[in-house]
Amino acid sequence: MATKSLIVAGDDSSLARLASMLEGVDLNRAEKAAAEELRQFSEIRLPRREEVLRDSRADTADSDHSRVVYEAVLHPDPDNPGSGRQPMTSSLFRKFEDYIASLGGEVAATRRDVVAGLTFVPVFLPEGQAEQAAAFNPLRSIRRMPRIRPVPTSPLRSAPRVARPAPPAADPTAPEVLIFDAGIDDGGEYFAGSANQVHLTTENPDYGCIEHGSAVTGAVLYGNVQPGQQLSKPPVRATHYRCIPGPAEDGTELYWLLDQIQKQVTEDDAMIVNLSLGPEVSVDDGEPHRWTAVLDSLAYERDILFVTAVGNNGETSENRIMVPADMVNGLSVGACDRPYPEALWTRAAYSAVGPGRPGALIQPAVMAFGGDDQMPFARLRADGRISYDCGTSYAAPLVAHELAVLSGELGDRASASALKAFAVHFAESHADSNLSTGHGRLISDHASALWCDSNEVTVIYQASVERDQILGFQLPVPEGLDRGRVKVRWTLAYASPTDPTEAVEYTESGLEFTLRPHAAMYSFRDPDNSSRPVKVNIHDEPERAAELEEEGWIRSKNPVSRSQKIGPKASEASRRRGGKWETVMQGQDRLQAGSLWLPRLDVEYLTRTGGVLTRGAAPVDFTLLVTVTSLSGIPVYQLAQSEFPVLSALPVPVTTQVRTQT
Structure with a gap:
């Protein structure tokens, strides 16, 4: 780390x-x-050259190019520090161009991009000159330009198919998912009217790659399909941008592709974007890759959820999630070997593991079926035929499908943070480390999560919090829940502005939560001996509380909080002590029913720049999911309905700030 x-x-x-x-x-x-x-x-x-040159591959040209293509990252302008960093000046950039030219190289200035003050630009160098280039002092890093991850192109021979006839097309008002991949067969009846293809590249299509693009699109539209299955009308629409193969004549196709994604996502209003492609490079602990930084910014500014495949390098020496699955404002997906709800599932061996970067350490966020040799993934083509393969490329669109369906069920309550919170909150946990299986396997039908068992109730709170504000959310614990043990678990998700210049303190917003189980339980502190506070129930023992105050004891401003355990799913307070503000936070506790009375969860909002706490930041929107379960079988759902009339069951429109999902 x-x-x-x-x-x-x-x-x-x-x-x-x-x-x-x-x-x-x-x-x-x-x-x-x-x-x-x-x-x-x-x-x-001073920085060492080997630290600036971040690439272990040989400094030799590819067979396709006479020169080696690198990505250079240059520091912001040192005369404009702090928030709102400015890129290096034009005069200093020209010095960089001149220096690279003196080495026999060239800077692709027309491809230059600035992200939060950092300047990203492709550089062409003769073989053996990268170390000399790294000596330029304002250069933050230079690394070999990665290629786009190769798309599987297994041939389609005699193949099974799904049942005929093809289902009706998706409704025009169905939720839309944007897909960036290798293209689909426009003439297929199973995609007709449900998937719209947009050609971003003028290169001729590769029909082996089209099978991959079709598999991704089929999973987005229909989910996990099987031979002989009669498909129903897709509950989701897809817009498939054919962007592979891209223009590769100058070795900067990765820049072109990201520019295309930025443009199309900005012009569309879709909330979910599926990325089963990306740079062929694993996450490192330095500054975020340009893909990660740009997409995190887009996700925050436009309320978009990028669903990204973590990569298939799990059986290599570089077994770590691949860019841009390290996004803190996205949802990364790993592959497991069994579809939900089959038991005894585990991570597929090829699926890359975490950790992610600070701000999203638990990566992959969720798992979904991607297949393996024993149970491969059934890839649907537009004509209904099926071929078999495995990979995280297919797990990601399954998640995009489920969350798109959920967005339709949530209606105007749907947001990127809400979808992310649902995915994590209801994920089926695994005994493995979170670095291997994340928060667990995604359930295949979130509609079932909208219905609660009689002994539990789940509430969704959606709110906006301002800097230095503390919001208290009363938990749905009815007074009739008066015996036995109670399990309370919660998931909080939000999007944060990011600072790509800060590798450790990448997220600039932090939400900290505090559980206060009993509204009448306060702490009293002796000013002469503050190391031994006394807890008093001021509702049941008012005389004791008054006596202590007369003796000069100081009562706490808020009810007593419940400390959270430190671990992979530790509270934000525990994580913040390590300087890491996570955009998805989870907590859970088991308490005796008698220790709960008007319990609440306090949420506080903090901001920072460069590791220093700041003021005056914009409010942050978040989604909080809370599930209260009676382990003794008490009908919590019915009791909560009676006691908390302000809550209403989805999908009934809710006009209050507190919103419920049951």
């Missing part, structure tokens, strides 16, 4: 002053204080 590093810039005089402070000679009071602050750093030095 990355440690915190600070990158500073200065001229010769400022560096000389820094050296003087470190030597500790003839310092004034301010300089002495600064020197003490500098003691927290274990090392201060």
